[in-house]
Amino acid sequence: MNFSELVKKRQSVRKYSDKPVPKDILERCLEAARLAPSACNSQPWSFIVIDDVKSNNEVARAAFSGIYSSNSFAKSAPVLVAVITEQSKFIAALGGYFRGTQYNLIDVGIAVEHFVLQAAEEGLGTCWLGFFNEKEVKKILNVPKEKKVDIMISVGYPADDKVREKSRRPIDEIRKYAQKG
Amino acid sequence: MNFSELVKKRQSVRKYSDKPVPKDILERCLEAARLAPSACNSQPWSFIVIDDVKSNNEVARAAFSGIYSSNSFAKSAPVLVAVITEQSKFIAALGGYFRGTQYNLIDVGIAVEHFVLQAAEEGLGTCWLGFFNEKEVKKILNVPKEKKVDIMISVGYPADDKVREKSRRPIDEIRKYAQKG
Numbered sequence: 491m492n493f494s495e496l497v498k499k500r501q502s503v504r505k506y507s508d509k510p511v512p513k514d515i516l517e518r519c520l521e522a523a524r525l526a527p528s529a530c531n532s533q534p535w536s537f538i539v540i541d542d543v544k545s546n547n548e549v550a551r552a553a554f555s556g557i558y559s560s561n562s563f564a565k566s567a568p569v570l571v572a573v574i575t576e577q578s579k580f581i582a583a584l585g586g587y588f589r590g591t592q593y594n595l596i597d598v599g600i601a602v603e604h605f606v607l608q609a610a611e612e613g614l615g616t617c618w619l620g621f622f623n624e625k626e627v628k629k630i631l632n633v634p635k636e637k638k639v640d641i642m643i644s645v646g647y648p649a650d651d652k653v654r655e656k657s658r659r660p661i662d663e664i665r666k667y668a669q670k671g
Numbered sequence: 672m673n674f675s676e677l678v679k680k681r682q683s684v685r686k687y688s689d690k691p692v693p694k695d696i697l698e699r700c701l702e703a704a705r706l707a708p709s710a711c712n713s714q715p716w717s718f719i720v721i722d723d724v725k726s727n728n729e730v731a732r733a734a735f736s737g738i739y740s741s742n743s744f745a746k747s748a749p750v751l752v753a754v755i756t757e758q759s760k761f762i763a764a765l766g767g768y769f770r771g772t773q774y775n776l777i778d779v780g781i782a783v784e785h786f787v788l789q790a791a792e793e794g795l796g797t798c799w800l801g802f803f804n805e806k807e808v809k810k811i812l813n814v815p816k817e818k819k820v821d822i823m824i825s826v827g828y829p830a831d832d833k834v835r836e837k838s839r840r841p842i843d844e845i846r847k848y849a850q851k852g
Contacts, residue, residue, distance in 0.1 A: 491673070491674075492672070492792065493672075493674070493677060493703065493788055493789050493792045494699065494702070494703060494789065496674060497703050497706050497707075497785060497789075498706065500708070501708075502708065517842075518675065520842060520845075520846050521675070521842065522674065522675060522678050524839050524840070524842055524845060524846075525678050525679065525837055525839060526678075526784070527681070527682075527683065527784075527787075527799060529799075529801055531838065531839075533839060533840050533845070535845065536844075536845045536846065536847075537845060537846040537847075538846070538847055538848075538849055539846060539847070539848045539849065540848075540849040541848065541849075542848075542849070542850060545849040545850065549849070582801075585801060585802050586801070589801065589802065589805065589821070590819075591776070591801065591819075591821045592773060592776055593801055595772070595773055595776040595777050595780070596776050596777070596779060596780035596783075596801075596821070596822070597780065598777060598780065599776070599777035599778065599779065599780020599781045599784070600780045600781070600783075600784045602777075602781075603707070603708075603780070603781040603784050603785070604678060604784070606708075607674055608674050608675065608678075611673065611674045618708060618710075620710055620763075620766060620767070620770065620772065620774055620777075621766050621770065624770065631849055638771075638772075640770070640772045640777070641777070656706055657712065658705050658706060658712075658714060659705070659714050661698075661701060661702065661705055663717075664701075664705060664714070664716065664717045664718060665701050665705075665717065665718040665719070665720060666717075666718075666719055666720070667719075667720045667721075667722065667723075668719055668720065668721040668722075668723065668726040668730070668812055669723060669726065
């Protein structure tokens with residue numbers, strides 16, 4: 491599968507089969523994330539993998555209930571990953587402050603996308619999750635209060651393998667060529 | 672090339688050959704970016720491709736001079752891309768406000784990584800750039816003041832094709848498994 495095929499195959503999967511996710515595949519997804527580029531090579535990320543049934547149930551219930559229940563589908567995912575956004579290195583943080591840009595968020599975007607693309611290649615389905623009860627998740631996972639969990643990922647084998655057509659803005663709306671002649 | 676090979680091949684390229692970059696390859700990189708996922712499918716990105724010599728020289732000089740000359744290598748790239756971070760859709764922006772997270776930055780991270788991975792597969796070299804004179808770049812490219820250009824990408828064929836070993840934190844430092852038993 492070449493990259494453009496992989497990009498088309500990766501999609502948000504919100505319905506999972508019961509098939510367990512092998513640990514070696516999870517490790518390959520994490521390895522792809524580990525190798526992601528980042529501002530000044532800060533690597534401002536860490537991952538808590540929640541794959542045992544007891545923790546998974548507890549975290550899922552806490553994360554996706556109440557006002558967060560729009561993501562309650564994720565309760566059925568056999569694996570959840572909590573992504574901690576770490577601080578950038580001093581020089582990247584300084585540059586980011588000067589530029590008015592939180593580069594560590596961009597970096598988390600890159601690393602998590604590596605994870606989900608590797609997962610798609612392995613036949614797994616994932617969904618990016620941004621809306622969940624972070625406070626409760628951190629409490630259960632013993633993540634220090636001052637740390638930020640901006641993203642969670644749900645992971646499992648898809649209940650069906652239909653690849654949907656992607657709905658996106660047309661290319662002419664999102665790119666132009668600078669022409670000075 | 673499978674995805675883990677591609678991840679290893681993608682690296683920051685800071686020295687380019689004179690070989691011009693074909694437009695159809697650039698378009699495939701942009702297409703990979705276009706298909707990237709984003710919070711609530713906001714697609715908060717647009718791209719200005721600077722590939723004609725005159726604009727390229729003008730933008731490069733403005734972007735990577737003075738205090739920004741640590742990135743002056745990018746002046747020799749035959750193509751530059753300015754990435755505009757657009758606003759998220761209302762619902763994603765509201766969620767982001769509530770969660771204290773700028774999801775459009777994460778989304779830009781995803782889309783630009785799609786671009787550079789596609790480029791790597793095509794044999795192109797790229798470098799993510801965060802430190803440049805945004806004000807001057809926007810002026811030359813007629814980007815409205817209120818818009819943000821957080822990222823630029825330099826693009827060209829690498830001067831050599833040596834793949835370097837990546838220096839990253841060890842896996843045990845960045846992932847753990849939640850274990851409740």
